[in-house]
Amino acid sequence: MVYVVGMGARGKEGLSLLALRRVEEAEVLIGGSRHLALFPEHPGEKVPVKGPMEALLDLAEARVRAGRRVVFLASGDPLFYGIGKRVLERFPDAEVHPAPTAFQEAFARLGLPWDGARLFSFHGRPLGGGLLELALSPLSVVYTDPENTPARIARALLEMGAGGFRAHVAERLGEEGERVRSFARLEEVAEEAFAEPNVLILQAQAPLPPRLGFFPDELFERRLPKRGLITKREVRLLALGLLALPPDGILWDVGAGTGSVGIEAARLAPWGWVYAVERNPESWPHIEENARRFGVHNLTLVRGEAPGALEGLPPPHGVFVGGSGGELEGILAKSLEALRPGGRLVVAALTLENLGAAYASLRRTGLPLEGIQVQASRLVPTGPYRRLEAQNPTVLLAVRKEEGCGSTSSA
Known part of the structure; x- marks a missing residue:
């Protein structure tokens, strides 16, 4: 026995x-x-x-x-x-x-009720999307390890602007040298060293951030003056709705540009992963900086040109095609073949040529096809007055791969 x-x-x-x-x-x-x-x-x-x-x-x-x-x-x-x-x-x-458990002992030492606490473990695990979940939690406890220390976690939260937490660190519970310390600010934790093993408890002291950032375009670092390298805010919101990623979903963001769609998707799918596929080396540092800026740790930059760069990636729950570099047919064929049953593919078409090619390819799949034209106007100042300035119209085409459906060819 x-x-x-x-x-x-x-x-x-x-x-x-x-x-x-x-x-x-x-x-x-x-x-x-x-x-x-x-x-x-x-x-x-x-x-x-x-x-x-x-x-x-x-x-x-x-x-x-x-x-x-x-x-x-x-x-x-x-x-x-x-x-x-x-x-x-x-x-x-x-x-x-x-x-x-160690976290129960830590709460007991502090005299803190832990009903409602969210439990995390970064012991032997990457921070990934769990870091965002931590930032969204009013009360949480974290199992750490020698790499993902309380100091490293505090620094990562501060980098993403989520510093409004009171922290407690319980070290070597039940062992010689046991110590439980409280910190009013994460900046203090970020500079401290702690004995192993330890657990970190965080209590929110400020309003929590939104899950869907719907961030203004100006917050993203991007290549200028080429303004077309970002999927605009209004288009992102509708595209994410059409993709309908599950919380543990995998997304291919093809032609990622600044990574804006993938970054918002990573926040909506904290237990999933985003693969931002981009062929232009000038865009790579901007994608990485934006991921850091918005606290996204569950995104991998794939440096290469699709469809070839899609080989070997995990089968996705969703594919967003924001740029194709003249390879739209191949990208759609490869994406639909790899897409999981029930998964969704969304194409953003800005030119009539791409719209025609995407529409024809997706129609040939026989899958139900949905289309939305996004034509938004934004309020801008004109001297002492305000006017509405039209944004470039974009058409979103979306298909859903049916359950039980194998590979789907768009050729």
Whole structure:
């Protein structure tokens, strides 16, 4: 039989009687060195966690076949970013005994209720879209690691203009050198060093930012004087609605220009990823700067010309074609082939030639075709007066790949 026993900040004194009995009756203990050290008198085999998890699971399976009882010792709740998931995949009948997690202990030390808190882990994970979710949360707790430290997370939030948080950092909970500190400003956290392991708690002290930025065009860094290298604000809003990305959706932003559509999409799909495909080297630094400026960490710049640059990208839930460089037919064919069933493709056509080519290609797919002409006017000053200035009209063409549909050719 296999058991998974969580160890809290109180060590073995915090174990339930049943969990303690499981450990005492075990013939094999598998765990981190600090957990094994809590049972110096235990007569069983002790296996420290080192190397690949798969090797430990193989060892446990061999011991179970030999009729021995195996206990995995873990931190806190083994099913909350712990080894419990991997153990249960191999041993579905394993018995799990959770202990309070590090974040529960941290809230207890601070005397803060944590109902309503959002839970994040950047332990061994990229910041990705989780950073935006953090910025949108009134109360959150973050599992950190030696790379994604509280200081690095604080700096990333400050870079995206989300500095309105009070912070608490709990270090080495339940261990020698335990310390819990509070900071009125993220700037203080950004300059501090913290002992490992630690958790970060953030409390919003200022209004939270919107999920859909609908940012003015002027906020994007772009190549000037060529003003056409940005998908205008009004067009972006409608295009994002037509794309209907799920929160974990993958978007190909083809002919990304400044990256404006991809950046807004990355904010709407924080658990997904955006691939901004752009052939012009002059645009690359602007896409990267705009991603940094708007706090987007779930975007990859793909330097190359489509359709060739689309090879090897993950199948998308949505494709936005804002520029084609004369390769529209090939881009549409490749995009529709790779698009997931139920996914959407949207083309922004500014010229009659592109409109005609896109319309003909998409009609040949046999998929239901939707089209919207966007013709907006903006209020501009004229001396002491105000007038409406028309923007260049854009036509958005959209198709949805039907469920159960395989590759769809536009040729």
